[in-house]
Amino acid sequence: MGRLQLSDLPRLARRYPLVFIGGGLLTLLIILALAAPLYAGDPVNINPFKRLQPPSAEMWFGSDNLGRDVFARTIFGARISLMVGLLSAACAALAGLLIGVIAGYSRSFDNVVMRIMDGLMSIPTILLAIALISLTGPGIGILIVAIAIPETPAVARLVRSVVLGVRQRPYVEAALCGGARLPKVLWRHILPSTVPALMVQGATVCASAILTEAGLSFLGVGVPPEIPSWGNMIASSRLYLAIAPLTIFAPGICLAVTVLAVNLLGDGLRDMFDPRSKRRR
Amino acid sequence: MNGPLLKVENLTKHYPLGSGIFKKSIPVIRAVEDVSFSVEAGETLCIVGESGCGKSTVARLLMRLVEPTAGRVLIDGTDIAGLKKDALHAWRRRMQMVFQDPYSSLNPRLTAAQIITEPVENFERLGRNQRQALAADLLRKVGMSPEMTHRLPSELSGGQRQRLGIARALSLNPSLIIADEAVSALDVSVQAQILNLLLDLQQQMGIAFVFISHDLGVVEHIGHRVAVMYLGRIVELAPCEALFAKPVHPYTEALLAAAPVPDPTRIRLQVPVDGEMPSPINPPNGCAFHPRCPLAVERCRIEVPPLVPMADGRIVACHVRAPATELSAPPIANRALAQIDSIS
Numbered sequence: 001m002g003r004l005q006l007s008d009l010p011r012l013a014r015r016y017p018l019v020f021i022g023g024g025l026l027t028l029l030i031i032l033a034l035a036a037p038l039y040a041g042d043p044v045n046i047n048p049f050k051r052l053q054p055p056s057a058e059m060w061f062g063s064d065n066l067g068r069d070v071f072a073r074t075i076f077g078a079r080i081s082l083m084v085g086l087l088s089a090a091c092a093a094l095a096g097l098l099i100g101v102i103a104g105y106s107r108s109f110d111n112v113v114m115r116i117m118d119g120l121m122s123i124p125t126i127l128l129a130i131a132l133i134s135l136t137g138p139g140i141g142i143l144i145v146a147i148a149i150p151e152t153p154a155v156a157r158l159v160r161s162v163v164l165g166v167r168q169r170p171y172v173e174a175a176l177c178g179g180a181r182l183p184k185v186l187w188r189h190i191l192p193s194t195v196p197a198l199m200v201q202g203a204t205v206c207a208s209a210i211l212t213e214a215g216l217s218f219l220g221v222g223v224p225p226e227i228p229s230w231g232n233m234i235a236s237s238r239l240y241l242a243i244a245p246l247t248i249f250a251p252g253i254c255l256a257v258t259v260l261a262v263n264l265l266g267d268g269l270r271d272m273f274d275p276r277s278k279r280r281r
Numbered sequence: 282m283n284g285p286l287l288k289v290e291n292l293t294k295h296y297p298l299g300s301g302i303f304k305k306s307i308p309v310i311r312a313v314e315d316v317s318f319s320v321e322a323g324e325t326l327c328i329v330g331e332s333g334c335g336k337s338t339v340a341r342l343l344m345r346l347v348e349p350t351a352g353r354v355l356i357d358g359t360d361i362a363g364l365k366k367d368a369l370h371a372w373r374r375r376m377q378m379v380f381q382d383p384y385s386s387l388n389p390r391l392t393a394a395q396i397i398t399e400p401v402e403n404f405e406r407l408g409r410n411q412r413q414a415l416a417a418d419l420l421r422k423v424g425m426s427p428e429m430t431h432r433l434p435s436e437l438s439g440g441q442r443q444r445l446g447i448a449r450a451l452s453l454n455p456s457l458i459i460a461d462e463a464v465s466a467l468d469v470s471v472q473a474q475i476l477n478l479l480l481d482l483q484q485q486m487g488i489a490f491v492f493i494s495h496d497l498g499v500v501e502h503i504g505h506r507v508a509v510m511y512l513g514r515i516v517e518l519a520p521c522e523a524l525f526a527k528p529v530h531p532y533t534e535a536l537l538a539a540a541p542v543p544d545p546t547r548i549r550l551q552v553p554v555d556g557e558m559p560s561p562i563n564p565p566n567g568c569a570f571h572p573r574c575p576l577a578v579e580r581c582r583i584e585v586p587p588l589v590p591m592a593d594g595r596i597v598a599c600h601v602r603a604p605a606t607e608l609s610a611p612p613i614a615n616r617a618l619a620q621i622d623s624i625s
Contacts, residue, residue: 170386177344178400178449179373188399192390 016272022264033078040072043228052244061246073228074250080229084213089206091148096155104163117153125150133221147212151205158201159194166193196273203266207259230255285319286489292316292352311561312338314513325490327500330510336493340461344378377450381462383442387434394430397448419448440471459491497540501525509533512569519595529597532570576601
C-alpha cells in the first residue's frame with residue numbers, strides 16, 4: 001500500500017515536477033547552509049583593509065563595507081533565513097491546526113477564539129512582530145514566535161473551514177454510527193483531510209515568514225546584528241549598491257530563490273494531495 | 282421474544298432557526314412530530330414520504346446522530362435516546378446504518394478492508410491476520426471478491442461501494458439496520474442486486490430493517506409494514522399488502538397514484554393533489570394535509586387527526602376516512618402505541 005521505492009522516483013518526478021524542483025532546490029539550500037563551516041570562510045571576521053573588494057579567488061562575492069566575506073555571510077545567512085522560516089511555519093501550522101480543529105468542533109470555543117483570531121488578522125504582520133519583539137528584546141527564539149503568531153490566524157481559519165466541511169460528510173457520521181469515539185474520528189477521518197490544505201498553507205506561511213524575517217532584520221529588529229542574515233546584509237549594503245552591487249544582489253537573489261522554491265513546493269504538494277488526482281501504483 | 286426489538290415513542294425533533302439569546306421565541310423547523318412505531322426482530326419496516334417529510338431525520342434520530350427534542354427510542358426495552366455517550370457506545374453494536382450516497386459515505390483515503398473492519402476495531406483489538414480474515418469474510422457476505430480488500434473507494438463502482446457500506450454495517454452483527462435511501466443513488470439494475478442482497482441477509486441472519494425510501498416500487502418489494510409520513514407525522518401505518526391494495530389516507534392514495542406502475546391493466550386512482558408540501562416551520566393547523574386534501578372538511582382545519590386503528594390492522598390519521606370514536610378517547614400517542622403493539 002503506497003510504499004515508495006527508489007525506482008518510483010523518476011515516474012513521480014514526471015508526475016509532480018513542481019514538488020521535485022521546489023523540494024530539490026530547498027533541500028540543496030538546506031544542505032549548503034548546514035555544511036557552511038566546511039567550505040565558506042568566517043562570516044564575521046572584519047578586515048578594514050579589504051573593504052568593498054570586487055570578487056576574487058579568496059572572497060568569491062567580494063567583501064562588504066566592513067571587509068567581511070559576502071559569500072560566507074550569504075551562506076551563513078541562509079541558516080538563519082531557513083531556520084526562522086521553517087520553524088515559524090511549523091509553529092504557526094501546529095498552533096493553527098490545534099485552534100482550527102477545536103474551533104471546528106466546539107461552538108463556544110469557536111465564537112471566542114475565532115474573534116480573537118480575526119482581531120489578530122487585522123494587524124499587519126510586521127507591525128505585530130515588531131510590537132512582540134519590543135516586549136522582550138531581540139533574539140532568535142522570540143523572532144520565530146513573533147513571526148508565527150501573526151501567521152497563525154490564517155492557518156486556524158483554513159483548518160476550521162476544512163473541519164466544518166468534513167465533519168458533515170456522511171463518512172464521518174458513518175464512523176460515529178460504527179461506534180468510533182471523537183478522538184479516533186478526528187485522527188482517522190478529519191485530520192487527514194486537513195493535511196493537504198495545511199501543507200499548502202504551510203508553504204505559503206514559510207515563504208512569507210522568510211520574507212518577514214528579512215524585513216525585520218532589514219529594519220534592525222530581527223536577528224541581532226552580529227549574526228549574518230539576508231535581511232541585515234541588504235540593510236547594511238544598500239548605501240554601497242553602486243560600488244559593490246554583489247553585496248546586495250547575493251543575499252537578495254538567494255532570498256528570491258528560496259521563497260520561489262518554497263512556493264513551488266507548496267503548489268506541487270497541493271496537486272499531489274488532491275485526492276482526485278491520487279492514483280495507486 | 283418478548284417485546285419488539287425497536288420501539289419508538291413520541292419521537293419529536295424541532296430544529297431551532299438561529300440562536301435565541303435575545304429573542305423570546307425562536308421559530309423552529311418541526312422536522313419530526315410525535316412519531317411512534319415499533320419493529321420486530323427480522324422484520325422490515327419501510328418509511329415512505331416525499332422529500333422533506335422528515336424520514337431521514339427519523340433515521341438520524343434512531344442512530345442518535347442528532348439528539349431528539351422529545352420522545353424515546355427503545356432497543357430491547359432500553360431507552361437509548363436518554364443514554365450518556367459512554368453508555369451509548371455499547372448500544373451502537375445493536376443497530377447500524379447504511380447511507381444513501383455510496384460515494385460520500387466512504388472515506389476516500391481508506392482501503393476497503395480498513396473501511397469495513399473499522400467498526401469492529403472500535404470495540405476490540407484485532408491482529409493483522411484477524412483483520413484480514415474479517416475483511417475477506419465480510420466481503421464474501423456481500424458478494425464481493427476478497428481480493429478487493431486493498432482497493433480504494435475511488436476504484437470501485439457505485440454498486441460495489443454500496444456493498445462496502447452494507448459490509449461495514451454488518452461487521453458488528455447488528456440486530457437492526459437502518460437503511461436511509463440505501464438504493465436510491467444506484468442504477469435500477471444495481472438497485473435490484475442490492476435489494477436482493479439485503480433480503481438474503483435478512484433471511485440468513487434475521488436482521489430487522491428500517492428502510493427509508495421514496496420509491497414505492499422498492500418498498501412494495503421488500504417491506505413487511507409501511508409507514509407513510511407527511512410533514513413530520515405518520516399519517517398511515519399498515520401491512521405492506523394492505524397498504525398497496527387499498528390505501529386509506531388520502532395522502533397515501535395520492536402517493537400511490539403518483540407512482541408509476543409497470544402494469545397497464547392496473548387501474549390508477551385519480552386523486553387530484555396539487556400544490557407543494559407546506560413549510561415545516563409554519564405547518565397548517567389541524568391536519569397538516571388539509572390544504573391539499575380533496576376530502577378536507579371543516580374539522581380537518583381545526584383538529585389534528587389522531588392515529589385510529591382500523592379493522593384490517595392498520596392505523597390511519599384522517600377525520601374523514603378514519604373518524605375516531607368520540608367516547609373517552611385516550612391520548613393520541615398511547616392509543617396509537619397500543620395499536621402498534623397489537624399489529625406487529
